[in-house]
Structures are given as C-alpha cells and as structure tokens.
Amino acid sequence: xxxxxxxxxxxxxGVISAAKISGRAAAINDKLNAVLTQSYGPEAxxxxxxxxxxxxxxxxxxxxxxxxxxxxxLSQEAxxxxxxxxxxxxxxxxxxxxxxxxxxxxxxRLYKVPATQLAEGLGNRIVANVVMLGAxxxxxxxxxxxAMLGAVRDSVPxxxxxxxxxxFETGYDYGRKLKS
Amino acid sequence: MNKKDILAGEHFLNGDVACAEGAIAAGCRLxxxxxxxxxxxxxxxxxxxxxxIGGFFLQMEDELASIAAVLGGAWGGMKAMTATSGPGFSxxxxxxxxxxxxxxxxVIVDVQRGGPSTGLPTATSxxxxxQARWGTHGDHEIIxxxxxxxxxxxxxTIKAFNQSERYRQPVLVxxxxxxxxxxxxxxxxxxxIEIYPRRKPSVPYEEFLPYRGGADMVPxxxxxxxxxxxxxxxxxxxERGYPDLSVESQDALMxxxxxxxxxxxxxxxxxxxxxxxGADVVLVTYxxxxxxxxxxxxxxxxxGIKVGMLRLITVWPFPLKEVRKIAGAVKGIVVPExxxxxxxxxxxxxxxxxxxxxxxxxxxxxxxxPEDILTAIEEVA
Numbered sequence: 001x002x003x004x005x006x007x008x009x010x011x012x013x014g015v016i017s018a019a020k021i022s023g024r025a026a027a028i029n030d031k032l033n034a035v036l037t038q039s040y041g042p043e044a045x046x047x048x049x050x051x052x053x054x055x056x057x058x059x060x061x062x063x064x065x066x067x068x069x070x071x072x073x074l075s076q077e078a079x080x081x082x083x084x085x086x087x088x089x090x091x092x093x094x095x096x097x098x099x100x101x102x103x104x105x106x107x108x109r110l111y112k113v114p115a116t117q118l119a120e121g122l123g124n125r126i127v128a129n130v131v132m133l134g135a136x137x138x139x140x141x142x143x144x145x146x147a148m149l150g151a152v153r154d155s156v157p158x159x160x161x162x163x164x165x166x167x168f169e170t171g172y173d174y175g176r177k178l179k180s
Numbered sequence: 181m182n183k184k185d186i187l188a189g190e191h192f193l194n195g196d197v198a199c200a201e202g203a204i205a206a207g208c209r210l211x212x213x214x215x216x217x218x219x220x221x222x223x224x225x226x227x228x229x230x231x232x233i234g235g236f237f238l239q240m241e242d243e244l245a246s247i248a249a250v251l252g253g254a255w256g257g258m259k260a261m262t263a264t265s266g267p268g269f270s271x272x273x274x275x276x277x278x279x280x281x282x283x284x285x286x287v288i289v290d291v292q293r294g295g296p297s298t299g300l301p302t303a304t305s306x307x308x309x310x311q312a313r314w315g316t317h318g319d320h321e322i323i324x325x326x327x328x329x330x331x332x333x334x335x336x337t338i339k340a341f342n343q344s345e346r347y348r349q350p351v352l353v354x355x356x357x358x359x360x361x362x363x364x365x366x367x368x369x370x371x372x373i374e375i376y377p378r379r380k381p382s383v384p385y386e387e388f389l390p391y392r393g394g395a396d397m398v399p400x401x402x403x404x405x406x407x408x409x410x411x412x413x414x415x416x417x418x419e420r421g422y423p424d425l426s427v428e429s430q431d432a433l434m435x436x437x438x439x440x441x442x443x444x445x446x447x448x449x450x451x452x453x454x455x456x457x458g459a460d461v462v463l464v465t466y467x468x469x470x471x472x473x474x475x476x477x478x479x480x481x482x483x484g485i486k487v488g489m490l491r492l493i494t495v496w497p498f499p500l501k502e503v504r505k506i507a508g509a510v511k512g513i514v515v516p517e518x519x520x521x522x523x524x525x526x527x528x529x530x531x532x533x534x535x536x537x538x539x540x541x542x543x544x545x546x547x548x549x550p551e552d553i554l555t556a557i558e559e560v561a
Contacts, residue, residue, distance in 0.1 A: 036363035061474030
C-alpha cells in the first residue's frame, strides 16, 4: 500500500521540516520505506514551497508524489495551487486560520486544525508545523505516534526539545478530538 | 583511517549528503570543489566534515582548479574527490584526461542537471552520459557509476574510490538532481565496508618503474615524499615516466591504458537483473530512470506483459555481452533515459539488429511519466 503525502505552505513555516520529520519517522522509526522529494528552486522565505513523501511497506519505485492521499496545507496560496490535487477518498488537513477552504472538494475527508494559533498559545508560532504533525498523526495514523514523536525529538535543537514535545502533544490531542 | 569517522547507523539522508559520507567512509580526506547546484550539498557536507576528521576542504576558484587540486592531492598520497554539475563537468574535461594519462586515482561526481550550458540549474537530466564517455580528448576507457538512490550514492561512491585505486584511473559517479536531492533511508555499517588500498611499490627504490603495468596492466603507485622517483607528465611517456614521443611508446602506452580497463571489463561491469528470464520485453536503463521504469514494469505486469529489467550500475564500461544476450531472447528492448538518445546507441550496437530497440527519451527537468514507458513496452511486446 503506497501512501502519498504532500505538505505545502510558504517558506519559513517549517513545511520541508515537517516532511523530513515524517519521512524519518516512517523510514527509521517505523521501518517502512519512505522517499522525500521537494520543490527545489530559487524560492526564499515567504515564497511557495512544498515537500512530498511517499511511504510504503513495499519497495518504492517511482519516487515522486503524483496524486496525494494526504494533503496538508498551511497557506491560502498553497491551497489555491494544490487544493484540488488530491486522490478520491483522500484526507485534506488545513491550518484553520490560514486557509479558507470555501466550498470543500467532494469525496474527501476535511479536517481544520488551528495549528498556528495553538503554537502561539504555547508561546512560539515556530512550532506550528510540529503541532500540525501531532494532529496529522492522530487523524490519519500514517505512522505511529511513537515514531513521529521520536523523529521530532531527533530533529530539533535540544534547547527547543521541551517546546516541541508540548507542541506535538497539543496537536495530537486536538487531532484526536477532531477524529472522534 | 578511523572507523569512528564514518557516519554509522540508519539515517534519512539526501543523495548528495550520502555521497559525501560515502567518500569519507572510503577514506577520502581531500575535497576540492566549486559550488554548483544540484551538487552543493556534497560540497557543503565535505566543508563541514573534513576539517573535523583530519581532512582538507579546498574551495577553489573554479572547476579547472578543482580537478587539478584533486589530481595533485592524489599524487601527494591522499584519496581525493571533486563534485560538480554539467557546466563544471565541461570545465573538468581536459584534466580528466590528465588523470587518465597520469593514472591518478580519484573520484569525480557529476550530479546531472538539464543542459546544454546553464540549462536547468535546479532540475534533473541524464544528458552528460556521453560526455562522461568521450568528453575528454584522446583515446581512452572510462569507468562510470549510475546511482539510483541515496543508499547507492553512498555505496557507489565507495565503489568508485575502490575501482579508482584498483585500476589507477579517475572514476565517475554520474548521479542526477533527483537522486541528489531525494531523501531515503541510508544504512551504514562500517564493519561491512571494504576498502581497496593504494597499490604501493613492492620493489626497492632502484628497481621501481612507475609506469610498468603488472599482470593486470596496472602499475604500482609511489607518491611524492615516499622516497621513490615520481615523475608525472601529460606527455606520452615510457615506463620511467619520461616523455617519449615515439610511435612505439604511444602504442605501448595506449594499449596498456585502454587494455587495463577493457581487458578487465568483466570484473568492473556491474548490472542488476530483474525478471529477465522468460521476459518478452526488457528495459535497459540506469540511475533515476530505472526507478520510473520499475513503476512502468508494475503497470505492464498488471496488463499481463512479461517485462524484465537490466539496470546498469556501471554504465561505462558498457555491458555489451549482457545486452547482446538479452537481445537474442526477447521481442524488444526499451531504453528509458532522461535525454533524447545517448545510451540507447550503445544498446542498439549491442543488440545488433536481433530485436527492436525503442528509446523512451525525455528532455529533462522532470522524470518520465511511467505511462510513457508502458506505451513503449506495449508497442514492442
């Protein structure tokens, strides 16, 4: 079973980091196969960016995402670009306060997570991406909670470890409530 | 070399970083380069890592100087590497030939991007494959690897160093932007890494002839400062290394330089076969195009077509015998590559009319659509 995931937003939101942490959680901690590819160009902070992860128990042949099953959107511009490109029955998760979905696409599951607002509540919006990862794992279970939390711990500077752990748990709790 | 300098364990790395770590694991302690996308992460990693493990990182003024420093470093006793992309690779061509002529072990990595010229600085291609083979002037053989994953960027960079020491010749790693930038699990076990050491002189100073080939035509190498006479020249030379511009000397040197690769090709050539036996169609491909081809294979199998794959791990020397044998047993061969027809020419030459050979070209900037490869498979099946 091949799962295709796309994270999209603007530079500086931790979009690429979120994808790297996801890939690491799958490939190293959950012992799945995972490939990360990312848009690569002269974009700077504030510009559009996206990163894509393919996860599978089997060998991954084609490395790029064609039509994601899981789409995580952190900006309106990214939603305009990528919002309609999602597999039938797929899951769309957006930052509630940064993305106006309008009329949601039919045939998909939509979840709105106030990731940036929750991160601000923790004292630093920089961890919005990790809040979102917590929520995404609670909603989809595409990797285990332990795998993702472990990958977060291995990926952040030690002085921000505790903040990131709280961010992850906050997102996870929010996601679990949304799901139930 | 210390095993603790190797990045042991399981990591989620991009291909460029894996390549740099492979070089370090192989014992490379001199990197001379000039930054260029999409290989910059190799240079960046070497700049971070080498000074912490007793190595040398040199940022040179350009790619001509980079490869010159690498050749000099090798003659000073180091294992040395440079990495570049198309425009820089072009600048390195003259001194690649100097490396071949002077039998200098070293590794050159080309993380290919779209060309010609500045082309597509941030996007993929496999359009330097013939430049790798024939870009430097004069008659010569070449060894070139084509990694298809970050793990292979690590593994094949080590192999490239080993073959460069084994055959005393610059060895090329022909990667591409996608393999360079994609991240995957890379498993590194220092106890399983085999290193081919430099072939040091086995005779006393007075008997040593620096360009006399052994049984495999490869000479032993004395580096500067080891007490042996060292003479290095790009001119045609005799076994002492002194210029000798005669027809006889050129004949002997060319036959040895080419023969040491050509006559040992069976030991150098590495391919991976998948479902070849009983296949109606075989894909002959390499590097990132092989990943896309695997997807096309899956699609073809769903349609009941028997498809196999011959993946070239070494593109040069070209596996002529392997392709010829397959061509005699299948309905057709399909060659996906991210250029408009380079390695397909070698495949046609090897197939020698035994079966149709169909190119699935792509001008670069992105990967093939697996469906386009599937269409070609269906046409020859």
